[in-house]
Amino acid sequence: xxxxxxxxxxxxxxxxxxxxxxxxWHPDIPAVVSVNPGDIFRIECKDxxxxxxxxxxxxxxxxxxxxxxxxxxxxxxxxxxxxxGDILVVDLLDIGALQGDEWGFTGIFDxxxxxxxxxxxxxxxxxxxxxxxxxxxxxxxxxGVRFAGITHPGLIGCAPSMELLQxxxxxxxxxxxxxxxxxxxxKPEIPPYAALPTPNYAILGELGSHVNxxxxxxRVAAEGARTVPPREHGGNCDxxxxxxxxxxxxPVYVEGAKLSMGDIHFSQGDGEISFCGAIEMSxxxxxxxxxxxxxxxxxxxxxxxxxxxxxxxHYSEYLIFEGISVDEFTGEQYYLDPHVAYRRACLNAxxxxxxxxxxxxxxxxxxxxxxxxxxxxxxxxxxxxxxxxALPTEIFDQDILPK
Numbered sequence: 001x002x003x004x005x006x007x008x009x010x011x012x013x014x015x016x017x018x019x020x021x022x023x024x025w026h027p028d029i030p031a032v033v034s035v036n037p038g039d040i041f042r043i044e045c046k047d048x049x050x051x052x053x054x055x056x057x058x059x060x061x062x063x064x065x066x067x068x069x070x071x072x073x074x075x076x077x078x079x080x081x082x083x084x085g086d087i088l089v090v091d092l093l094d095i096g097a098l099q100g101d102e103w104g105f106t107g108i109f110d111x112x113x114x115x116x117x118x119x120x121x122x123x124x125x126x127x128x129x130x131x132x133x134x135x136x137x138x139x140x141x142x143x144g145v146r147f148a149g150i151t152h153p154g155l156i157g158c159a160p161s162m163e164l165l166q167x168x169x170x171x172x173x174x175x176x177x178x179x180x181x182x183x184x185x186x187k188p189e190i191p192p193y194a195a196l197p198t199p200n201y202a203i204l205g206e207l208g209s210h211v212n213x214x215x216x217x218x219r220v221a222a223e224g225a226r227t228v229p230p231r232e233h234g235g236n237c238d239x240x241x242x243x244x245x246x247x248x249x250x251p252v253y254v255e256g257a258k259l260s261m262g263d264i265h266f267s268q269g270d271g272e273i274s275f276c277g278a279i280e281m282s283x284x285x286x287x288x289x290x291x292x293x294x295x296x297x298x299x300x301x302x303x304x305x306x307x308x309x310x311x312x313x314h315y316s317e318y319l320i321f322e323g324i325s326v327d328e329f330t331g332e333q334y335y336l337d338p339h340v341a342y343r344r345a346c347l348n349a350x351x352x353x354x355x356x357x358x359x360x361x362x363x364x365x366x367x368x369x370x371x372x373x374x375x376x377x378x379x380x381x382x383x384x385x386x387x388x389x390a391l392p393t394e395i396f397d398q399d400i401l402p403k
Contacts (some may be wrong), residue, residue, distance in 0.1 A: 001039075001050050001096065002040045002041050002042045002093075002211070002286050002394040003041050003042065003079070003092065003272050004042045004043075004044065004046055004284075004391070005033045005035070005041045005042065005043060005292070005301055006019060006021070006032065006033065006042075006043045006045075006074045006077075007019070007044050007379070008044045008045065008046050008073065008074070008098075008282070010046065010098065013050050014046060014050050014072040014203050014209075015203045015208075015209035015210075015211060015212065017088045019032050019301065020031075020032075020203060020205050020206070020209070020351050021046075021072055021073050021074045021075060021203065021260070021261065021262070022072075022073055022076070022138065022202045022203050022204050022205045023050075023069060023070065023071060023072050023073060023201070023202065023207060023227060024197070024202050024203070024204060024220070024221065024225060024226065024227065025157075025160055025165065025168075025224060025225040025226075025227060025233075026159070026160075026165060026204070026224040026225070027159050027160060027162050027165065027219065027253070027254045027258070028160055028207075028216065028220050028222045029076055029159065029204050029205050029206075029207060029224075029258070030076075030205055030206045030207065031075075031078035031109055031256060031258055032075060032076065032205060032206070033075060033077055033189060034077070034078040034079070034080055034135075034338055035077060035079055035080065035289045036079075036080050036081075036274040036285065036367050037079065037291045037393055038259075038288075038289075038290060039268075039288070039289060039377060040093065040287070040288045041286070041287060042240070042284055042285070042286050042287075042288065043074045043075070043187075043261060043284065043287065044074065044098065044145040044282075044283070044284045045072075045073075045074045045153075045261065045262045045263075045282060045283055045284070045285065046072050046262070046282050047105075047263075047264070047280050047281055047282045048070050048071040048072065048154070048155070048193065048262060048263040048280055049065055049069060049280070049338070050069050050070070050072040050074065052065050052066065052069065052173075052329065053065065053105050053107065053280070055103050055105070055129050056129070057126075057129075057141070058084045058127075059107070059108075059125040059126050059209045060125070061127075062107040062108045062109060062110070062125040062126070062127045062251070062276065063106070063113065063124075063125035064078075064113070065107075065109070065113065065114070065276075066201060067113065067114055068111060068198060068200045068201040069201045070202065070227065070228075071154075071155050071172045071227040071228075071236065071262050071263045072085075072262055073155065073227065073261060073262040073263075074107065074260065074261055074262055075149075075259055075260030075261060076159055076205070076256075076258035076259060076260045076323060077257075077258065077260070078093055078256035078257070078258060079252060079256055079257045079259065079289055079291065080272075081256065082252050082256050082257035082291055083252065083255060083293075083396060084252055084253055084254060084255070085237065085252065085294055085296045085297060086252040086257075086291050086292060086293050086294065086296065087249050087250065087251065087252065087291065087292035087296060087299070087301065088158060088246065088249070088250040088251075088252050088259065088289060088290075089108050089247075089248070089249055089250075089279065089289065089290060089291065089292060090156070090247070090249075090259065090287055090288070090289055091246045091247050091248075091287065091288040091289075091290075091291040091388070092152075092153070092242070092243065092244060092245065092246045092248070092285060092286075092287060092309065093208075093244070093245075093286040093287060093288055094147055094244055094284075094285070094286040095151045095152065095153070095243065095249060095264065095284070095285050095286070096151065096242055096283055096284055097132050097166065097281055097282070097283050098283055098314060099228070101114055101281070101282050102130070102131070102132040102133075102312050103129060103131055103132055103173050104130045104132060104137070104278075104279035104280050104281035105127060105128065105129050105130065105132060105276075105279070105280050105281075106127070106128045106130070106267045106276065106278065106279055106280070106365045106368060106369040107125065107127045107128075107274065107275075107276035107280075107365075107377075108122050108124070108125060108126040108127075108274045108361060108364060108365065109125060109274070109275050109276055109365060110123070110124060110125040110275070110389070111123035114191075114243075114275055114276070114277065115191050116273065116274045116275035116276075116277070117271065117273040117274065117275065117346070118233065118273065118274070118343065118346065118347065118350075118364060119342065120137055120329075120346065121360070122274075122360065122361060122364055125139070125198060126144050126361040126364075126365065128141035128142060128362070128365045128369075130266070130277075130279050132149075132266055132281065135148045135257060136148055136149070137149055137266060137267060137279060141362070141365075142194075142259070142358070142362045142365060142366055143368070144357070144396060144397045144398060145366060145395055145396060145397070145398070146395065147267070147371065147383075147392070147394075147395035148267075148313040148314065149266040149267035149279065149313070149371070150241065150263065150266070150267055150268070150311075150312045150313055150371050151243055151264070151267070151283070151387050152239065152240055152241070152242045152243045152246075152264070152265055152283060153236070153261050153262065153263060153264055153265075154236060154237075154238045154262075154263035154264065154268070154272075155227060155235060155238075155259070155261060155262050155263035156234055156235075156237075156242075156248070156259070156261040157233040157234030157235040157250065157259070157260065157261075157304070158233050158234065158251070158252055158253060158254070158258055159162075159253065159254050159257070159258035159260070160231075160232075160233050160253050160254070161224070161232070161253040161254055162195070162298075163258065163260070164233070164253055165223065165224075165225055167229060168225050169196070169197060169223070169225060172194040172225075173194075173246075174210075175193045175194050175279060176192055176193050176194050176196060178210050179192065179193035179300075179321040193403075194228075194229070195226040195228045195229075196226070196361060197221075197222060197223060197381060198221075199217075199218065199221035199222055202217075202221040202224060204217060204220050204221060204224065205273075207369045210284065221262070221317060222297030225294070230249065231248065231311060232302060232303055233251065233253060233304075234248070234250055234303075234304045236263065237304075238263075238265075238268065238272045238278070239306075240265070240267075240269070240278075240371065241308045241312065242269060242306060242308070243308070243309050243311055243312060244309050244311040245308075245309020245310050245311050246308050246309040247307045247309075248304055248305075248306040249292070249295070249299075249301070249304060249305040249306065250304050251296045251301050251302075251304065252291075258290070260364075261285060263280070264280075264281055264282065264283040265278035265279060265280060265281070266278070266279035266280075266281050266283075266284070266395075267279045267369055267370065267371055268368070268369055268371075269367055269368055269369060269370050269371060269372035269374070270372060270373055270374030270375075271342065271374050271377075272390075273346055273367060273368045274323070274365060274368040274371075275362070276365055277365075277369055278368070278369055279366030279368070279369045295391075296368070297374070303315040308365045312371075312401055313371050313392075314393050315371070315392035315395070317393045317394055318373070318390040318391060318393065319352075319388045319390070319391050319393050319400065319401065320388050320389065320391070321345045321348045321349040321388065321389045321390075321391070322345060322348070322353065322377075322386060322387075323340075323341045323342060323345030323346070323348055323387050323388070323389070324341050324344060324384040324385065324386055325337040325338070325341045325344075325345065325349070325383070325384050325385045326340070326344065326384070327340060328343070328344060329393060333383055333384075334383070334385075335381055335382070335383050336380075336383065336385045337385055338376050338379065338385045338387055340385070340386030341384070341385040341386055341387035342374060342376075342387040342389070344368055344387075344388055344390075345374075345387045345388055345389040346364075347398030348389075349363070349367055349389050349391055350363040350364055350367065352400075353366070353400070356396075356398065356400050367389065367391070370391075370392070370395055371392065372389055372390060372392070373389070373390040374387065374388070374389055374391070375387065375388045375389075
């Protein structure tokens with residue numbers, strides 16, 4: 001087994017760990033360990049909510065989850081010799097569940113606390129817990145389904161420079177100011193357009209946390225970017241094919257790169273549509289790192305690049321649902337809008353699965369966490385974008401084809 005450089009105790013929240021991680025992005029969060037190019041090592045991760053969700057039949061913990069805690073990340077890891085402008089090469093050698101914690105969860109967030117892609121259709125919290133059985137999983141909450149997962153980190157990236165961090169905060173603040181937001185007058189039923197920096201529930205590694213502040217905590221917490229979206233450094237990309245054997249090329253923005261990761265998924269469909277939509281789990285990641293000196297300029301890199309690994313479920317039979325960019329409530333025509341088109345493809349699949357004994361909530365959860373394939377199939381044929389959702393039929397214990 002590779003040397004374990006970051007270990008977690010699942011009985012303790014992240015800020016009480018012997019080696020605390022972090023849940024904000026900032027260049028001044030100190031690295032917890034250092035590695036050399038060529039090293040192979042293991043990092044353990046808590047689930048993204050820091051253990052807020054339990055393996056039971058009640059969705060109350062999903063309804064009441066404190067979203068300012070997320071995502072708890074393991075790191076930062078300092079890579080000796082890494083300098084701004086380099087490319088950090090990260091190989092994902094292995095990913096798996098922590099021993100004794102072989103389960104995961106998928107959730108639909110309540111409309112007033114997070115919501116999701118289809119929140120207008122599914123406004124209330126729901127949850128499915130999954131038993132992880134080697135490469136397979138099944139759930140007591142969605143009977144009649146069993147499938148192989150494609151395990152991956154939902155979130156992995158390097159620390160931003162101060163200049164890049166300020167760019168993020170400036171452009172996301174401008175976006176929030178264009179939209180409804182969560183500022184006075186408070187309208188919790190309308191989600192903000194972005195999650196801006198907040199010191200509430202911040203965890204900043206050796207700088208402390210909201211309950212144990214170090215001398216630099218207030219400054220970094222006020223500036224630190226939330227981990228919610230993907231950005232130029234990687235971050236919360238939720239790419240299901242970033243699995244075992246993948247190689248990722250990250251632009252380096254700070255000395256040492258300061259690599260961090262978390263939000264491990266046992267399985268996920270393209271889009272992770274219910275927001276808490278993968279099979280979320282604690283777990284470990286075995287990694288190998290290397291450097292390409294001056295690689296950012298050499299290859300014109302802006303965002304990370306990755307090469308998928310050879311390990312993924314091999315399903316051969318799919319039922320594919322189409323969607324076009326026409327609003328399902330009003331019938332309004334949108335111009336080449338893939339967001340609307342993919343929503344319609346998902347809704348079409350859900351309505352279909354309801355004819356085979358699944359509730360709408362079960363179908364929504366399943367499309368979010370099973371290895372479905374989402375595509376922008378047409379983006380030029382005015383006025384309708386066409387998106388498709390391919391559902392593997394072999395995951396069901398019944399024949400779901402039309403007769």
